[in-house]
Amino acid sequence: MEITINSSPSRNIRFFVAPSQRTLPHPIQERVSQRCHQLQADWGSYDTNGDGKLSPEEFKDSKLAQSVPGLAATIWKDWDRNQDGVVDQQDAEQMLEIAYGLRYITGVVLWEPSGRMLTTMLFDHLDLNGDHQIDLQEAKQAKFGFRDGKQTPVLFKEWDQDGNGKLSITEWKAEPSHWRDPVGAFLAADKNYDGYLSQEELVAAAESWTKGVSEHLLGAFDLDSDQHLSLDEFRQTPFSNLAREWHSLRSDRNQDGALNLSEFSWGDGLLAATLTVEYFERLDLNQDRKLDQDEFIFKVAPSKASLGTMFAQLDLDQDGSLSFEEYLGNLKLPPNANEKQVIYYETRLARLEDAFRKADININKKLDQLEFQSEPSLEAIAPNLVQKKKNLSSLTVGKSDGSEAAGGNTEIWIVLTLNGLLLIGAIVFILRKTKRSTH
Incomplete structure (x- = not known):
């Protein structure tokens, strides 16, 4: 494949080199x-x-x-x-x-040296027991990494070069489809061929699973502040270094509306530990040691998130609607789940299925924003928001009733006051008239 690489600070300088x-x-x-x-x-x-x-x-x-x-x-x-x-x-x-x-x-x-990076994040994602290898059972559960997934056992045997029944990271490397080419991705995204990526080019070229994070990368990795990413800057971004699942939605665990370093981190292992810290520091544009929603995308507690934010976070493919899989969010049955976990998962799944069916008014197996914000949907996915709305509604009704009562009481007091003034006036008039008669 013929590619273009900009190796000069000057724009419009191009030469052609094959990846190999x-x-x-x-x-x-x-x-x-x-x-x-x-x-x-x-x-x-x-x-x-x-x-x-x-x-x-x-x-x-x-x-x-x-x-x-x-x-x-x-x-x-x-x-x-x-x-x-x-x-x-x-x-x-x-x-x-x-x-x-x-x-x-x-x-x-x-x-x-060509610039290609191994999809280590996918290898670790498939390694369910964390032994730094993939066995056949783990491979059979994989949605990605084994081409179309129809010949997984055959491919597994082919890739298992030492025949020990497990794939090592070295054996994973031998398959060409397990590599990504950030240089090629940069060149494909550079639509105006100027050797740099604008914000529009960066986001337009992002795959659906990277788009949410990609929107926040320019400010963090534009090291020379020219409002563009050079090839060198682009190769420092998360999706050019696939050691971790950078696209995996982080959670605001302490519900303060921001991500601290611990919440931003992907586990406590050695792999990419320093890179994670440096990414956090780069993304923290205002240097307040936390990431707000203007600096990074993350899962906000329902009490802190707007409905629009919740919808955007769940809409992984950014098509403006939620499939049932997207609606489920992070609900998954853990590997080797115990009885309690299975019961919780099945109960929660049944509730979400019922809510999705009731909210899907046009029966197209997707929820648009209005359907998502309907009461049947929110009662399942964010019950605290529904309760909050009901409480506010009750307060409004109570306040209205009270206002009417207060208004009625005010009118009574006005009438009584006027009557009292009239009575006092009458008494004063009678006393004055009596006094004059005696004189």
Whole structure:
């Protein structure tokens, strides 16, 4: 395939290189190199006996883990990558590559000099038991990753090169469809061929599953503030580095209307831990150490979200309507679910099915915004909002009744006051007349 790459700050400079022939430095690898240079400068202060390696005691005293964002909770075993009882600078470099999502937890490199990136997020998504491998049962449950899904057992056997009944990340790499080409994606999105992506080009080119996040990327990754993304800037964005499920909707767990770093993070593993922190810091445009809805898309507690926001979050394919699968949101039966979890899932599923059927007035198996905001729908998906509306309605009715009563009471008091004034006036008139008669 013939591609175009802009390698110059000047626009409109283009040349053609086939993917198999191109060699591009990775901008994220440059971040690793920067940290390695700093580590080399500080290594002498860590290595107190001067043997070029860190013993467990030296590692503990060095505070090396605390010096790298996202790795403060790591331990000696994490950094001793080859398990030889010491940590040298090669171990540290590999650890940093893992923390930036360029190397898998097992040590396998996840990118190519051509710029292609492995779909590691999909591999980990299919690895339900977290053993860094995919077995046949896990593969059979996969909706993606095994082409059209009709020949999964055959493909699994073909890809399982060592015949151990499991797919490693190395075996996953051997399948061409498991790779993504951010450079090719950039070129396809650049509709005016100027070597840069505008906000309109960036969002227009985004796939349905990336669109919600893509709308927030320009401000965070436009490093030179020219209102466009260069190829280098684009390759630093989440969907050019598929170590994590960056599109997976985060939740505002503490219901404060924003995401903190913990809520933004994808698990507590080593993979892309530092990259996650740096992404959070870039997306935090106002530098208040949290992400609001203008900075990133996330799932807001119903009490904090408008109905329009809820609908937009559920509408994954952005077609302006909700399928039943979208309406379900994050409702899923966990792997190896216990009896209590099964009962909850089935009960919740039945309630949502009934609500969806009642709300689908035109019976087209989709809900538009009006149908979504109908009472049958909201009673199932956001019952607190319905109750809130009912409470407000009750207050309004009560207030109206009270106002009428108050109005009636006011009229009575006016009449009584006027009558009282008339009575006083009459008394005063009689007393004055009596006084004059006596004189």
